[in-house]
Amino acid sequence: MTVRRFHVEGIVQGVGFRPFVYRTAALLGLDGWVANVDGHVEGQVAGPERAIEEFAVRLRTRAPALARVRRVRLTAGPREPALRPGFRVRDSASAAADPATREIPPDAAICDACLRELRDPRDRRHRYPFINCTDCGPRATIIEDLPYDRVRTTMRRFPLCRACAAEYADPADRRFHAEPVACPACGPRLAWQELRGEDALRAAVKTVADGGIVALKGLGGYQLVCDAGDPAAVAELRRRKHRPAKPFAVMVPDVAAARRLALIGAGELEALTAPERPVVLLARRRWRGTPALAREVHPGLSRVGLFLPTTGLHHLLLDGLTRPLVVTSGNLSDEPIAVDDAGARRTLAGVADGFLTHDRPIRSRYDDSVVQFAGRTRITVRRARGLAPAPLPLAVREPVAGAGAQLKHTFTLAADGRAHLGPHTGDLADPAVHDAFLASYDHLRRLTGIEPAVLAHDLHPGYLSTQWATAQPVRRIAVQHHHAHVAACAAEHGVRGRFLGVAYDGLGLGDDGTLWGGEILLADLTGYRRVGRFATAPLPGGDAAVRRPVRTALGRLLGGEELGTPAPEPSLTRHFTGRLDPAEVAGVRAMVARDVNCPRASSAGRLFDTVAALLGLCDRAGYEGEAAVLLEAAAGAEHAVPLAHRVVRVRDLWVYDPAPTLADLLQRQLAGEPVARLAAAFHLTLGIVTAELVGRAVADGAPRTVCLGGGCFVNRRLLTEVKRRLHAQGLRVLAGGEVPVGDGGISYGQAAVAAARLAGER
Numbered sequence: 001m002t003v004r005r006f007h008v009e010g011i012v013q014g015v016g017f018r019p020f021v022y023r024t025a026a027l028l029g030l031d032g033w034v035a036n037v038d039g040h041v042e043g044q045v046a047g048p049e050r051a052i053e054e055f056a057v058r059l060r061t062r063a064p065a066l067a068r069v070r071r072v073r074l075t076a077g078p079r080e081p082a083l084r085p086g087f088r089v090r091d092s093a094s095a096a097a098d099p100a101t102r103e104i105p106p107d108a109a110i111c112d113a114c115l116r117e118l119r120d121p122r123d124r125r126h127r128y129p130f131i132n133c134t135d136c137g138p139r140a141t142i143i144e145d146l147p148y149d150r151v152r153t154t155m156r157r158f159p160l161c162r163a164c165a166a167e168y169a170d171p172a173d174r175r176f177h178a179e180p181v182a183c184p185a186c187g188p189r190l191a192w193q194e195l196r197g198e199d200a201l202r203a204a205v206k207t208v209a210d211g212g213i214v215a216l217k218g219l220g221g222y223q224l225v226c227d228a229g230d231p232a233a234v235a236e237l238r239r240r241k242h243r244p245a246k247p248f249a250v251m252v253p254d255v256a257a258a259r260r261l262a263l264i265g266a267g268e269l270e271a272l273t274a275p276e277r278p279v280v281l282l283a284r285r286r287w288r289g290t291p292a293l294a295r296e297v298h299p300g301l302s303r304v305g306l307f308l309p310t311t312g313l314h315h316l317l318l319d320g321l322t323r324p325l326v327v328t329s330g331n332l333s334d335e336p337i338a339v340d341d342a343g344a345r346r347t348l349a350g351v352a353d354g355f356l357t358h359d360r361p362i363r364s365r366y367d368d369s370v371v372q373f374a375g376r377t378r379i380t381v382r383r384a385r386g387l388a389p390a391p392l393p394l395a396v397r398e399p400v401a402g403a404g405a406q407l408k409h410t411f412t413l414a415a416d417g418r419a420h421l422g423p424h425t426g427d428l429a430d431p432a433v434h435d436a437f438l439a440s441y442d443h444l445r446r447l448t449g450i451e452p453a454v455l456a457h458d459l460h461p462g463y464l465s466t467q468w469a470t471a472q473p474v475r476r477i478a479v480q481h482h483h484a485h486v487a488a489c490a491a492e493h494g495v496r497g498r499f500l501g502v503a504y505d506g507l508g509l510g511d512d513g514t515l516w517g518g519e520i521l522l523a524d525l526t527g528y529r530r531v532g533r534f535a536t537a538p539l540p541g542g543d544a545a546v547r548r549p550v551r552t553a554l555g556r557l558l559g560g561e562e563l564g565t566p567a568p569e570p571s572l573t574r575h576f577t578g579r580l581d582p583a584e585v586a587g588v589r590a591m592v593a594r595d596v597n598c599p600r601a602s603s604a605g606r607l608f609d610t611v612a613a614l615l616g617l618c619d620r621a622g623y624e625g626e627a628a629v630l631l632e633a634a635a636g637a638e639h640a641v642p643l644a645h646r647v648v649r650v651r652d653l654w655v656y657d658p659a660p661t662l663a664d665l666l667q668r669q670l671a672g673e674p675v676a677r678l679a680a681a682f683h684l685t686l687g688i689v690t691a692e693l694v695g696r697a698v699a700d701g702a703p704r705t706v707c708l709g710g711g712c713f714v715n716r717r718l719l720t721e722v723k724r725r726l727h728a729q730g731l732r733v734l735a736g737g738e739v740p741v742g743d744g745g746i747s748y749g750q751a752a753v754a755a756a757r758l759a760g761e762r
Contacts, residue, residue, distance in 0.1 A: 010070035013148035014105040016134030022171040036092035036147040039102030092147040109277040111136040129313035154361040161186035188360035204356040205320035215352035220366025221337035222330025234296040245622035247298035249305040251327040276386030281372035336436040374716040377736040394419035401452035402750030403469040405743040412747040428464040456750035460509040481508025485709030488749030505710035506605035517603025525756035532654040535561040538598035549609035559592040565659040572666040640681035687721030708735035711742035
């Protein structure tokens with residue numbers, strides 16, 4: 001008889017792991033026990049040595065679908081005196097908090113088994129909106145503490161009825177220790193004013209069917225719902241939510257409905273149907289017979305964000321309406337999503353025509369995740385519900401944290417080879433978003449047990465994340481914005497040693513005190529050297545130019561960096577300036593001439609804004625990045641001839657001079673070339689320019705591994721073009737993945753840099 005203690009780390013709580021261990025041990029004829037301890041699972045087995053070896057193999061290879069087994073350890077030990085024949089599941093126990101073992105399971109969409117029960121009139125959970133089991137349901141959004149047990153979740157206020165208690169206590173049952181388990185007799189209930197249950201659901205269905213807007217309490221916060229095919233309803237939602245142009249996500253009941261609206265590749269299908277249920281950005285179908293969506297859902301864009309129902313409540317709502325639904329964040333523009341009932345009613349009172357709510361509290365705020373694909377490359381646009389806070393690999397031993405950027409904010413907590421990338425928060429400039437960040441940070445820090453010894457932050461002193469970080473009583477490490485972008489890519493892909501980083505985004509403070517955004521960096525995780533960049537241009541009015549791309553374009557035309565190429569002739573620019581307010585043109589001209597409130601930037605993102613404005617696609621941006629999004633949409637699948645371009649040596653840097661590109665664009669526009677072809681030509685040109693900048697750096701001795709980062713690489717056409725041309729040079733090109741490519745991945749990159757610098761100090 002052999003006796004072994006076993007210890008399993010990873011996402012192994014709240015995913016049906018203990019019943020899996022029970023069934024595996026029983027099948028192999030082993031005695032012993034299993035329990036949740038802190039954030040891991042441990043126990044003891046006794047039996048033939050060969051059976052124990054097989055037991056360990058199955059723990060690693062046959063775990064439940066939602067589990068993520070990171071490590072299985074078996075150690076020798078004496079048989080406990082009280083160990084009886086058979087195998088048992090013990091109550092959870094607490095041990096000394098160990099950040100090496102605490103991992104929080106993300107929420108998971110309703111599974112197929114629960115969906116069948118939801119629709120089965122013979123089942124006692126028929127049409128129960130809060131149906132779940134060990135394979136699905138709320139997790140991170142309801143957890144208050146670890147070990148993950150019902151008494152440490154927001155479900156503790158719902159005592160189990162006899163039938164649910166029997167399922168919960170039976171290791172052979174699908175709902176054994178499914179902490180959110182409930183039924184109509186004992187669980188949460190729907191509410192709509194004074195109505196409850198089915199009556200509340202019917203009221204919500206009728207409101208949406210009549211063209212109204214419903215505030216729905218979802219898993220990680222409130223959502224706003226309306227008929228996606230009703231132009232008036234969608235337009236009214238935009239007006240009330242103060243969201244004039246940013247596209248809305250659309251929820252459809254199943255894959256067949258999604259296919260009727262969009263083209264879906266293999267990777268996109270896998271993401272769409274995964275338990276995480278992210279919003280997936282897809283190419284819209286455009287032929288006769290395609291179901292109509294209101295133009296106001298995704299104005300001016302050829303792609304639409306679709307996702308499948310997350311909860312039983314979503315399925316019931318869709319069943320009652322039989323139409324695609326806009327399902328978007330329950331907030332006003334730039335504010336955090338509402339999570340508590342009183343706050344939701346206060347914030348959304350002027351938006352929603354009614355509230356479909358329930359009495360299960362939301363402990364943690366999680367917006368919907370967003371992903372897309374460029375060929376086989378997965379691009380995470382927003383990491384939130386279903387994805388966060390599942391850990392990502394990171395070579396770190398001492399606990400560190402990344403404070404993140406200002407826009408699309410996230411934070412990261414990392415220890416012992418893992419990084420917990422916190423959920424998307426938003427723009428920290430909004431006080432409510434900042435408060436949401438602090439609450440989320442404190443909660444995840446307590447759950448993971450990670451107390452950072454070092455806090456990494458951005459160089460920009462104006463970022464609220466930087467100001468918060470510098471006020472903390474721990475050691476701090478400043479990390480340059482674009483180094484963090486490319487370090488995030490390198491760390492996710494396990495790159496060791498030096499690499500070339502291509503960082504294209506809007507704006508970030510450089511180490512020379514100027515604004516960067518079109519950068520080629522020779523880097524490793526500890527540091528970098530700038531080897532290439534875009535030429536600089538003034539941003540008249542600073543942030544005002546970001547909101548109004550025509551100002552950016554005027555700044556580029558009037559004051560672009562002098563690199564030996566003259567600015568476009570007035571005869572070429574007259575048709576652009578002629579459609580603008582003369583007073584604005586004169587004001588910008590004076591600002592540039594006097595260099596007043598005109599910070600210079602080498603920004604790829606602002607160059608996208610310039611081209612979008614010159615082509616008449618976006619004069620004023622309704623949301624961050626709108627001009628670039630519209631420019632990509634305009635390019636479509638159009639074939640084009642590249643625009644003129646020039647790369648020059650300026651001291652020790654290779655510099656892209658956009659002046660010939662813009663002059664050629666204006667000349668071809670004046671000659672009548674279609675906007676779509678010119679938009680495509682610009683993307684093609686940036687691919688060629690990037691390949692030339694990288695190629696020259698490689699010729700100078702730079703490594704042949706290239707890491708792409710920055711919000712511009714959300715642009716599928718740019719990413720595809722850059723990867724294709726770099727691959728043609730025989731380079732290893734890394735991009736995309738689980739870490740957001742834009743500012744949502746900055747905190748992960750900061751943590752990676754801090755960890756590498758600490759390791760280098762030993």
